[in-house]
Amino acid sequence: MTNKFQTLLIFVSIVTMAVILIIYPGQAFDASVRGLKMWWEIVFPSLLPFFITAELLIGFGVVTFIGTLFEPIMRPLFNVPGAGSFAWMMGMASGYPSGAKITTRLREEGVLSQVEAERLVSFTNASSPLFIFGAIAVGFFHNAQLGLLIAVAHYVGNALVGICMRFHGTKEQESGSINYSKRFSIKRAFKDMHQTRMKQKEPLGHMLGQAVTQSIQTLLMIGGFIILFSVLTSLLLVTGITPFIVHLMQFLFQMVSIPLAFALPFLSGLFEITIGAQMISQIQTDPILHHLILISFMLGFNGLSVQAQVSSIIAKTDIRFFPYFFARVLHGIVSSVLVILLYHPLYASRITDTVLSNAHEPMTPNIFEHVFNLLQSYGALFTFTCLFLYTLFVLVKNPSTK
Numbered sequence: 077m078t079n080k081f082q083t084l085l086i087f088v089s090i091v092t093m094a095v096i097l098i099i100y101p102g103q104a105f106d107a108s109v110r111g112l113k114m115w116w117e118i119v120f121p122s123l124l125p126f127f128i129t130a131e132l133l134i135g136f137g138v139v140t141f142i143g144t145l146f147e148p149i150m151r152p153l154f155n156v157p158g159a160g161s162f163a164w165m166m167g168m169a170s171g172y173p174s175g176a177k178i179t180t181r182l183r184e185e186g187v188l189s190q191v192e193a194e195r196l197v198s199f200t201n202a203s204s205p206l207f208i209f210g211a212i213a214v215g216f217f218h219n220a221q222l223g224l225l226i227a228v229a230h231y232v233g234n235a236l237v238g239i240c241m242r243f244h245g246t247k248e249q250e251s252g253s254i255n256y257s258k259r260f261s262i263k264r265a266f267k268d269m270h271q272t273r274m275k276q277k278e279p280l281g282h283m284l285g286q287a288v289t290q291s292i293q294t295l296l297m298i299g300g301f302i303i304l305f306s307v308l309t310s311l312l313l314v315t316g317i318t319p320f321i322v323h324l325m326q327f328l329f330q331m332v333s334i335p336l337a338f339a340l341p342f343l344s345g346l347f348e349i350t351i352g353a354q355m356i357s358q359i360q361t362d363p364i365l366h367h368l369i370l371i372s373f374m375l376g377f378n379g380l381s382v383q384a385q386v387s388s389i390i391a392k393t394d395i396r397f398f399p400y401f402f403a404r405v406l407h408g409i410v411s412s413v414l415v416i417l418l419y420h421p422l423y424a425s426r427i428t429d430t431v432l433s434n435a436h437e438p439m440t441p442n443i444f445e446h447v448f449n450l451l452q453s454y455g456a457l458f459t460f461t462c463l464f465l466y467t468l469f470v471l472v473k474n475p476s477t478k
Contacts, residue, residue, distance in 0.1 A: 096311050103314050104307050111306030114350060115299040117455035118448075122206060123298075124291055124462060126170035130178050131287035133162070134185065135276060141269035143187070145262065155242035159187045160196045164238075167200035168231060171207055172378055175200025176386040176400075177294060183393045191245035193395045198403030199238030201386060203230060203349075203375045210448030211350070212371065216357035222368070225415065225422040229372050233411035237376075237403050244399055285469070292466045298385050302348070305381035309347045318343060334366050335359075345374040348381045365419050372415045376407035 097104050133139055143159030150158045159182055167175030176197050183193040205227060213223035276283075312318040322339040329336055337359050345352015352374055356367050378386075383404065387397050 093308075093311070096315060097307075100311060100314050103310050107307040107310035108303050111303035112299070114306075115302045116459050118211075118451050119298060119302065120295050120462070121451055121455040121458040122204070123170055123174065123295060126166060126174055127177065127291035127294060128287045130162075130166055130174070131181070131290060132283065134178075134181055135278070135283045135287070137269040137271075137276065139182070139187070140271075141265045144265035144269075153242070154195060154199070154238045155246075156192045156196045157187060160192070160200070163196055163200045168202045168234075169204065171204030172201040172382045173298065173385045173389055175202065176389045180390055180393055180395065183395060190394045190396075193390075193393070194399040195238075195241050195244050197386070197390060197395060197400050198241045198244070199234050199407075201378060201382070201400075202234050206447055208375070212353050212357075215448060216354050217364075217367075221423060221426060222364075225418055226368060226372060226375070228422060229411045229414035229418060230375050233372075233376060233407055233414050236410055237407045240406065241399065241403055288466070289469070292462065294389070297388060301381055301385045301388070305348050305379075305384070306351070309344055309351060312347075313344075334370070335361055337361065338366060338370055342370050342374070345370070345379065346377060347379060349374050349379040352379070365416070368415045368419070368423075369412045372411040373408035376409075376411040377404050 139159050139162045142162045143157055145158065146161035147158030150156050150160050150164075154160065160179075163175050163178040163182065166178055179188070179193055179197040179200060182188045182196075183190070188196060208227045208230065209220065209223035212226060214220050278286075309318075318340065322343055325339050325343065326336055329339055338356060341352050341355030341359065343352075344355055353371050356370055359367070361367075383401065386400060390397065390400075
């Protein structure tokens with residue numbers, strides 16, 4: 077009975093969406109263009125180098141070196157192998173869904189058990205510093221000083237979630253304590269890396285080609301989800317569904333003393349972070365703490381668009397989605413609380429009354445703003461070049477394809 081109901085629900089949802097697309101083709105097209113522009117200019121060029129590098133580091137055994145070296149930290153703190161530190165660091169540096177992709181690869185290589193992979197994926201999908209400082213703080217709020225507060229709350233909250241999730245699945249693990257070295261040893265780490273490298277028989281050229289191909293395929297999937305949720309968010313708004321949900325959320329916002337003007341942007345951000353963060357930044361109310369609380373929750377929650385990307389990436393393994401979803405809600409709550417606690421020492425006490433009144437003044441460009449501007453200027457050209465080369469590679473590899 078349950079399976080029949082799921083089938084009926086999926087059927088009704090898809091048919092309904094198709095009908096709405098036919099009724100509102102203009103809005104759907106505009107939303108598709110916005111999503112494509114975001115992927116074309118920002119997402120693809122910022123994530124591709126990290127994805128390729130991660131694939132090569134895994135293939136050459138460097139992850140084994142990192143894993144052996146950081147085992148004394150990762151095992152007692154997060155109850156995962158030391159190799160998880162690689163996914164954690166790359167996830168923070170490049171942003172979501174890099175952590176999920178690397179965790180999936182580590183699971184496929186047998187480095188992680190199912191439960192360890194579920195713990196790891198729950199705290200390795202974080203927003204990148206480029207997005208926090210470049211897009212949100214500078215691009216949306218025109219206030220670089222906000223970046224520090226948002227970043228600290230986000231990354232500290234992420235680590236706290238990882239510590240909480242270390243207890244996930246303890247009953248499912250095999251009985252007995254897990255043996256691991258409590259001492260740092262570069263010599264032992266190098267030896268383990270060398271042994272892993274010797275087991276890898278593929279030539280460098282083949283490994284590089286595989287890394288590029290797999291990375292581009294993953295990014296194409298990510299681009300599809302970004303466009304899909306951009307369209308979905310737009311259609312929910314024009315059909316009146318979003319305003320109806322916002323009306324139901326009024327009680328919650330009144331309970332936490334947040335102006336109702338934030339309800340629609342917040343709901344949009346639960347679907348797609350960038351859209352919601354931009355809408356929130358355009359609301360002119362004091363104090364700015366309300367803006368930061370909601371944005372911190374959205375960053376921790378990841379947005380349904382990113383969650384769908386993660387679900388698709390881990391679907392080819394036995395990694396379950398629910399632990400990740402639970403951790404996203406927990407991360408959103410923890411980050412919001414940290415913003416409240418750190419608001420005065422990390423922001424309010426460091427700025428002038430002019431900034432507190434949301435006045436936009438000229439700022440000295442920082443590295444994140446510079447990189448973000450470069451992506452907006454040349455990201456599309458980079459994406460087009462990579463896709464063109466990828467197409468040539470596929471055609472050369474499969475000459476019979478018509």
